[in-house]
Amino acid sequence: MKRYRNGEILDFEQEMPVLGDKEVILGLDGGTTSTVCVCMPFLNNASDPLPDPLPVLARAVSGCSNHNSVGETAARETLEEVMADALAKSGYSRSSVRAVCLAVSGVNHPTDQQRIINWLREIFPANVRLYVQNDAVAALASGTLGKLHGCVLIAGTGTIAYGFTDDGREARAAGAGPTLGDWGSGYGIAAQALTAVIRAYDGRGPNTGLTSIILKNLGLSTPDELIGWTYADPSWARIAALVPLVVACAEAGDVVAEKILSDSVEELALSVKAVVQRLGLCGEDGKGPFPLVMVGGVLEANKKWDIGKEVINCISKDYPGAYPIHPKVEPAVGAALLARNFLLKELCREL
Amino acid sequence: MKRYRNGEILDFEQEMPVLGDKEVILGLDGGTTSTVCVCMPFLNNASDPLPDPLPVLARAVSGCSNHNSVGETAARETLEEVMADALAKSGYSRSSVRAVCLAVSGVNHPTDQQRIINWLREIFPANVRLYVQNDAVAALASGTLGKLHGCVLIAGTGTIAYGFTDDGREARAAGAGPTLGDWGSGYGIAAQALTAVIRAYDGRGPNTGLTSIILKNLGLSTPDELIGWTYADPSWARIAALVPLVVACAEAGDVVAEKILSDSVEELALSVKAVVQRLGLCGEDGKGPFPLVMVGGVLEANKKWDIGKEVINCISKDYPGAYPIHPKVEPAVGAALLARNFLLKELCREL
Numbered sequence: 001m002k003r004y005r006n007g008e009i010l011d012f013e014q015e016m017p018v019l020g021d022k023e024v025i026l027g028l029d030g031g032t033t034s035t036v037c038v039c040m041p042f043l044n045n046a047s048d049p050l051p052d053p054l055p056v057l058a059r060a061v062s063g064c065s066n067h068n069s070v071g072e073t074a075a076r077e078t079l080e081e082v083m084a085d086a087l088a089k090s091g092y093s094r095s096s097v098r099a100v101c102l103a104v105s106g107v108n109h110p111t112d113q114q115r116i117i118n119w120l121r122e123i124f125p126a127n128v129r130l131y132v133q134n135d136a137v138a139a140l141a142s143g144t145l146g147k148l149h150g151c152v153l154i155a156g157t158g159t160i161a162y163g164f165t166d167d168g169r170e171a172r173a174a175g176a177g178p179t180l181g182d183w184g185s186g187y188g189i190a191a192q193a194l195t196a197v198i199r200a201y202d203g204r205g206p207n208t209g210l211t212s213i214i215l216k217n218l219g220l221s222t223p224d225e226l227i228g229w230t231y232a233d234p235s236w237a238r239i240a241a242l243v244p245l246v247v248a249c250a251e252a253g254d255v256v257a258e259k260i261l262s263d264s265v266e267e268l269a270l271s272v273k274a275v276v277q278r279l280g281l282c283g284e285d286g287k288g289p290f291p292l293v294m295v296g297g298v299l300e301a302n303k304k305w306d307i308g309k310e311v312i313n314c315i316s317k318d319y320p321g322a323y324p325i326h327p328k329v330e331p332a333v334g335a336a337l338l339a340r341n342f343l344l345k346e347l348c349r350e351l
Numbered sequence: 352m353k354r355y356r357n358g359e360i361l362d363f364e365q366e367m368p369v370l371g372d373k374e375v376i377l378g379l380d381g382g383t384t385s386t387v388c389v390c391m392p393f394l395n396n397a398s399d400p401l402p403d404p405l406p407v408l409a410r411a412v413s414g415c416s417n418h419n420s421v422g423e424t425a426a427r428e429t430l431e432e433v434m435a436d437a438l439a440k441s442g443y444s445r446s447s448v449r450a451v452c453l454a455v456s457g458v459n460h461p462t463d464q465q466r467i468i469n470w471l472r473e474i475f476p477a478n479v480r481l482y483v484q485n486d487a488v489a490a491l492a493s494g495t496l497g498k499l500h501g502c503v504l505i506a507g508t509g510t511i512a513y514g515f516t517d518d519g520r521e522a523r524a525a526g527a528g529p530t531l532g533d534w535g536s537g538y539g540i541a542a543q544a545l546t547a548v549i550r551a552y553d554g555r556g557p558n559t560g561l562t563s564i565i566l567k568n569l570g571l572s573t574p575d576e577l578i579g580w581t582y583a584d585p586s587w588a589r590i591a592a593l594v595p596l597v598v599a600c601a602e603a604g605d606v607v608a609e610k611i612l613s614d615s616v617e618e619l620a621l622s623v624k625a626v627v628q629r630l631g632l633c634g635e636d637g638k639g640p641f642p643l644v645m646v647g648g649v650l651e652a653n654k655k656w657d658i659g660k661e662v663i664n665c666i667s668k669d670y671p672g673a674y675p676i677h678p679k680v681e682p683a684v685g686a687a688l689l690a691r692n693f694l695l696k697e698l699c700r701e702l
Contacts, residue, residue: 028690030508066563075480098447108575108578108579109575109576109578110572112579117687155698171553171554172553173553173554173555174555175551175578176546176549176577176578176581177578177581178579179529179542179545179546179581180542180545180546180549180577181542181543181545181546181549182552187382191530191531191532192532194530194531194532195527195532197533198527198531198532202522202523202524202525202622202630203522203524203625203628204525204621204622204624204625205523222460223519224459225460225525226527226531227459227460227526227528227531228419228459228460228463230527230530230531231419231528234530234585239530268606270555271553271555272556274553274555275553275554277553277554277577305623336482351674
């Protein structure tokens with residue numbers, strides 16, 4: 001694989017015609033399976049309501065940009081490529097960019113953030129504002145249209161809860177990966193289902209309908225073949241893909257599958273409650289309103305056994321002011337709106 | 352890395368002097384961290400008591416031979432090399448070998464067993480008896496001196512319970528790896544401790560002394576750095592190495608650490624009880640005697656908080672006839688004694 005120096009991928013710009021003085025913003029959502037970048041015009045009037053639909057000039061997609069999964073060099077190249085691609089499609093060059101918000105999974109610590117900003121600084125001119133966030137922040141912004149307030153719960157292959165207050169405090173819970181107990185995630189649900197099949201087989205646990213449905217789906221004949229199956233490919237997404245089988249089994253009344261889903265609901269709700277509690281998002285009386293943005297396959301399943309709905313019920317018992325939002329735009333657009341809001345705030349401070 | 356054809360590694364024998372007509376047996380214990388092979392004389396008198404100490408002619412050590420970890424070709428080469436090494440050290444050649452018992456981790460299914468036997472068949476002359484077992488079976492035999500009766504509990508990085516009856520029935524529980532819920536293992540204990548640190552930090556769980564002791568030991572300053580630490584190297588042994596910290600913390604009275612160890616005791620005892628129950632090892636009244644061989648770092652810790660002792664207490668409540676054995680010889684010797692017993696039984700049947 002060819003390796004580029006920083007900024008080299010963006011060199012296509014030298015051959016481009018100048019499109020005028022319009023200013024644009026890049027929003028990027030980098031996950032473990034794919035990375036999406038959108039280019040939007042910089043809507044610079046803070047008092048105007050946002051247009052509906054939002055004007056997206058261009059959209060580009062690439063692979064994984066989580067440095068924990070693919071290493072730092074490959075992650076950088078993916079990020080640079082997808083930004084170059086979005087800019088090329090929009091017809092604008094780097095000199096038109098006012099702000100970039102990179103929301104990337106695997107950003108768990110200020111050192112991760114600083115490393116990416118340092119590298120972006122070498123690519124973009126000094127006047128471009130650069131913001132780096134965990135991908136959960138873009139998911140929140142996709143529900144709140146750029147406002148950093150409230151809590152987002154993501155539950156796909158992994159899970160994380162992330163919250164922000166108006167005065168800039170933030171808190172997160174979970175999002176630590178399978179080793180560190182993200183039991184409410186799609187991976188967590190499916191791994192517990194596989195475990196239940198093994199435990200029923202070797203006599204440590206009760207019989208369950210999960211055995212036949214999972215073995216049939218995987219084309220295996222006995223539960224001990226599951227050991228080889230899990231070793232063969234440790235990808236979390238491959239395990240998490242079994243969640244619909246667990247839901248189907250619970251809907252058919254299987255007690256073991258129901259218990260796994262109920263435990264997952266408790267875990268997911270607990271993540272949100274921990275964030276709300278720490279930030280005081282619910283106000284002093286515990287009943288104040290706050291947005292609760294719900295994102296990810298586990299919460300969107302919309303089956304009879306509706307995990308997302310149960311999670312909301314569970315949270316509402318403690319915090320009746322939580323109002324659930326299912327975002328209508330994708331997280332990359334959330335990231336672009338974040339970049340806009342960050343930039344507008346900076347400009348206001350400079351007045 | 353050079354690849355050999357089957358048997359090529361053993362070609363040193365062509366240059367060896369013939370040592371007489373003594374017959375030998377090979378016992379091999381293949382684990383995820385190392386593989387040990389011993390060469391012993393074939394003690395062919397079934398009525399003689401076994402000599403004490405047991406006569407080991409030679410011992411050789413090599414790396415990992417679990418095909419799930421290193422792939423089949425590398426696993427084969429390791430196994431062939433370690434056998435060649437033990438034979439060369441003993442001064443005997445393949446033509447002196449009467450029987451071989453390979454007890455290898457990762458043998459979870461009859462197809463695993465058959466694949467290894469087919470390959471061994473190409474190496475050894477047709478008259479050599481070949482036996483392939485899960486490495487837990489050698490651990491049992493190291494406690495019972497070759498008799499396949501009773502139950503073994505192994506708890507090191509991983510955990511498994513394996514039991515045999517006199518009439519040849521067998522059963523196992525756990526031993527399925529971390530994804531499939533071996534929660535009582537060293538890995539399981541340590542992963543739960545790391546999870547407890549994360550949960551205390553993000554507000555999902557109670558505070559625990561595990562936080563300071565683990566962060567200090569790993570040279571980290573905040574719990575969120577644990578996420579990067581676990582991603583950096585997914586080796587189970589690296590995580591399991593934290594078990595002594597959990598034990599120290601429980602001994603200092605930390606409630607969270609105590610709960611993790613108590614849960615682990617319940618899990619380990621449950622594996623044994625499931626095997627004893629399925630095989631009826633305890634007789635009809637539930638009080639019959641049976642050997643319970645205890646192996647592995649988690650059970651040998653011998654601290655004030657003694658996991659092994661608690662596991663035995665927990666099992667004895669249901670099965671008072673369980674008598675614990677801490678083996679005095681290593682599992683490879685157990686494998687050699689197994690090979691001897693298997694061979695003697697076959698010879699008896701042929702009489």
